[in-house]
């Protein structure tokens with residue numbers, strides 16, 4: 591029994607530290623999810639107002655004794671760490687404004703407050719603490735689904751909804767946009783991030799439109815729904831500072847070019863330091879190739895950009911394989927990749943030792 595309670599304490603501390611590290615704060619619901627005593631999908635359902643998960647408390651998969659111990663260890667840890675409480679709230683933006691979400695079955699104010707309270711490192715500036723509280727209390731975005739194949743029926747007016755049409759889920763039930771009071775909104779497709787951000791800011795009501803991509807098995811964002819005025823205002827904003835934004839983009843391009851140039855210079859030097867007999871043009875070729883932006887090559891990895899010798903060796907090895915051996919020809923002839931690598935291994939070794947002067 592003693593070891594079991596020690597194990598639980600250990601689990602609580604590990605989970606609490608992990609959440610604090612990840613989110614910058616931790617509350618009971620986040621702790622329980624991290625410990626897998628509460629399923630994140632249940633919490634997501636609850637946050638969307640799905641009645642099956644409301645109130646949330648019965649979804650906690652844990653006996654009363656263990657749960658009590660968990661909270662006790664959690665609060666001991668909070669005291670030891672000297673964390674400061676933050677008052678968050680769990681709200682959902684619904685059609686009639688924001689709605690407080692209930693955790694406990696009895697809606698006891700004290701226990702509700704217990705679940706709402708998050709803990710963050712002490713000594714946060716007042717501004718930082720306010721920011722964190724605001725972030726914790728933010729209602730999740732409203733989401734509207736674009737029907738992919740099956741038709742659906744509005745749970746209020748019973749209108750049929752077809753493929754391509756939009757529906758809103760209210761407490762687990764589909765609603766057409768008229769019944770959801772969103773039919774005055776206009777669709778703004780994704781693509782222009784600045785326009786999207788500004789339109790959302792200007793729109794008193796907005797929703798994200800997603801569609802299920804079967805191939806990737808996930809919902810993908812298609813655009814947003816916002817008021818007509820919000821789009822017009824956002825477009826005017828964008829027109830007003832288009833020149834400024836273009837200039838800033840051009841500056842960014844120039845800066846990245848300078849950074850890339852510097853990286854290639856440094857990498858060439860580092861390669862030549864390790865392989866003094868490597869022809870300078872080849873050293874530069876290797877550096878340019880591996881450091882190419884967007885290539886995903888080793889030169890763009892963190893290790894590559896820090897000129898880590900192992901990363902440089904990989905880049906040099908790959909270069910030799912493609913430029914000083916028959917490797918590419920072997921692949922073209924249909925030789926198995928692993929076999930081809932084995933066949934050219936000695937040749938690569940020879941070039942490497944020649945270049946390193948060993």
Ligand SMILES: [Zn+2]
Nearest residue numbers: 744747766769
């Ligand atoms: Zn309807």
